[in-house]
Amino acid sequence: MTTLRDATQLRQRDFPDFYRVHHQSVFRALAATTGDPELAQEATDEAMTRAYQRWSTVADYDNAPGWVYRVGLNWARSRLRKQRREHLREIPPDQPHHQPLPDPDVEAALRSLPIEERSLVVLRHLMDWSYDEIAAALGIPVGTAKSRLHRVMNELRSKLEERR
């Protein structure tokens, strides 16, 4: 897909350009991972704010959107934990979207995964990132990313077969 990312990456040190290009994709990845678009929006804002604070460093990262995603995911997880602790608002992993689900079985299978494993699936199959990029984004070794994703996909495969 053609985006402003590529158009502007030669001025890639320019945060507004980075934001305009990446905030939607980071938001969608976080929404798919958390299952909560509202939380994903807040997490994206927070992560982008932190990126802007230390932009001269973040802009140099090979996968700056990956860094933003990880910061957003950590923030969202922390928020979820806090909410559960305080019993203010439970966001269950299977919170429904406000739209018809294209494949309820896949949705259910994904929601049954811990958020860390779900993020692997999202980064690989929604964001199309390489194992290197996934590993860098999640701060884990490449081998670990590969083996975990392999295991998670096997698990999803069996769950989906069971539902047939």
Next chain:
Amino acid sequence: MNTEERIRHHLEQTTAPLRAPDRLDRVMAEGRRRKMRNRAAGVLGAAALLAAAVGVLGALQPATPQVADTSSPTSLPPDQVTSVPATTVPVVDSALGVVVAGPEGIEVLDANGSSQLHLTSPDPYGEIAVAYPDGRGGLVYQHATTPLPWEPQSILWLRAGSESPSVLTAAPEGGSLVIVGTAHTEEGPVLYYLQQSPGEADPEVRLLATNLDRGTTTEVTSLGGRDVTAGGNIAALMDRSDLSCTQVTFVDISGSEVESPLSDECLNVATGVAVSANGNTAAFLNGGQLVVRVIATGEVVLEREIPGAYMVTGGQGGWAVRTEEETVLIGSDGSLSSLPPVQVGTVVPFAVPFELSESARLGPETEETGLPCTPTSGDLVDQDLPAPVAETRQQLFELASACDYEGLAAIVEAHGANFTFGDNSDPVEHWVREGRSGEEPLSLLARLLQTEPAYEAESGRWVWPAVFLDPSDEAAWEQVGEFYDPELAELMRDAGEYLGHRVGIGDDGQWMFYVAGD
């Protein structure tokens, strides 16, 4: 469909309809606020100690750039390479300094780092996203938040001798504009910019070139997912799909491919690429290694190690290389200057002296009327309120009905953390953004305070309009319908919930909120 395809399809279908609102302004405002907080907490203290240790005189001396010359050619300038048929342009002198655009407006620094010109725009339009010399003594630039009445992302042109800018081009409605840079050509100075039009599922990004002397605009090419930098008659299009091997294609201003041996190479240019303003040479930055090469021949004309370099920009007569500690200006005569570091915004070399005065404005002719507000007529009717609440209500009403943005912003600041917006950005910026969507937030605030309030005992606060706390109050709905968009008011009424703007004042007179939404 196998499992992977099924999952991919599901994820794409599920997330495709989701749209995050553009909150760039808010993100940057909050980021700046945090940076300032951090600076105030530590960095200023460290800077003061450093200044004391170095001494004032030392601080006044131009610093020696931290650059190691690793090349045999000591000076082979981007603007003095003349053997490139496709891109031959008038030779310009070595850079005189740099144009810096950022949160503080636009500043012109000479090669010694001395400020020659500083142009500002009042808040909330103070931050300039990008600025380039027009090659004729003026500037083209974009605001971070474009002032009303101009359209968002308008590219503005402050011509030599002019006191105020004009709109060079405006984004198509819902589309985007981004300046790529300015350049010299035989036909005069050219502005390169990107335009993305809305309304398509996968809108294409196009590179356009406007001849600033003639006012003609041509489409150079579609980017097709590539990065771009441009100078002279040349645009360099980079395919970065493989991070370790950037493929560069050069096209001329008409979009025809230009042959270059660089196109046959696999370039590792993780940090940046720039084309000189005349389009003869290209600079490649990888880590701290800067290499300048002639586009037509591939010949290396300059090679330098600049520790910590993270960005290079081509401009008239030289290159600006940024590090955390300094901005290194490399002139086309091989000269090196160390200028202050620039963290946010753009830094571009210039060679044609500016013909602008300090009184030239970056914003519109009348700053005040740029803010959306129609003064509200009428007075407040007394309500049965505690004295502190009544006092704050009166104060807010007077400021809002007089369209006094700054006065209200001062109250927000005085009431500190107990004031909440829908977001946490600067109040004036927030209201201007609302104004862009057709609302007049201050007029609305005044009108709200003329309605009946309701009291929320649990939190000890008074809320206008009352319908927010009591949606069953038919009379309160009638009041809302008098000043709110009737269709929207009806929708909220049908839904049984008021989610429009409301104002909250605490029992102690503290202004607690002025928000909308859920």
